[in-house]
Amino acid sequence: MTFRPPLSREQSRAVDQLAADKYHIPGVILMENAGRGCAELLIAQAPKQVLIACGPGNNGGDGYVIARHLDLAGIAVKIALFCPRERIKGDALINFRIVEAAGIEILDCSDEPLSADFAAALSEADWVVDALLGTGVTSAPREPIASAIGAINASSSGVLAIDIPSGLDCDTGQPHDPTIEAHLTATFVTPKPGYEQETAKPFVGEVHVLDIGTPRKLLAEVLGERG
Template structure:
């Protein structure tokens, strides 16, 4: 997937923030297929979290009540997620900062109210087992039995092997970006994927044929 992104950016001149916009809007479109009044967005590190911010903005603009909990301090965000985080604040959303500590009471309240959880905690770049508070957040979401839409990959799954890295979200829908991930073929991944939707985020089509190993 990173190969696709790099080619789109470097060879074809597609801005990285446009790829993020396309990814987040694709997730919002899929989310709108459900009857929604309240959506909970969980945004983590890296571009996956930024995709979640974009999805939150699109849903908010369509009149849906959106709560955003973020798990990386804005000062540590990459440029594109930080831009989209600032936009959320500019349009009147009040993202909840969980980068230092989780407001568990508020999170449980918003989880109970939600019709859908958008999982944008971890993407394909996850390189070590999930632990600490985020693993507890994942367990809380799974135990709630709420409908979950995962951005690109259920958080906690290894994109190459499909193995659970400490803890993993059990998604009802996975909106995977550009291409399905190799790990999706593994039997161990299938209980976590739900229905897989492949979203076109404007990678030039010839790249898709050459990106996999």
């Protein structure tokens, strides 16, 4: 991939907005591309059983796409849902309904404390996908997600963070308490400014930048480039 300068939180939002408003790319297409790219990265790690921890936003939506592609590849997968179902909206809801219809197991983890089902699924998984919180987060994770992060960090599973380890500030690289300690981070379009900070390195692990189908012209526009 050609080198691309990092995109801040606001620039990343601008990419999504321009993609929809000016370049006529529905968000559900970008979500599909993001999730499929993450699934391919995870499949390359040869997982046997995967647990995908999903929050309420588009990060969770990416997780549902990943679940579908892992299931298609014959990999055992479960989803741990850390929000009430009625909070899932938009493109994420489209993909949630797909995994429901596909019969992929969904554990309701929206209540405190963490359920025994989540603890059991975590103990069985050799990889966990962190699809809890995205780049928009600027404060410490709240319950029950905070407890989930602690449990994932304490497990022996490999951890793939989607776009950003939950709890990390993408602009400053400062971790909140708690923050996911990922082995791999799959981030989209470009790196994020905070990932190069020393404070972030114990949390992001090995960073992979994935394309999701945004036009080169769009990216140049957000970066303020000519030509």
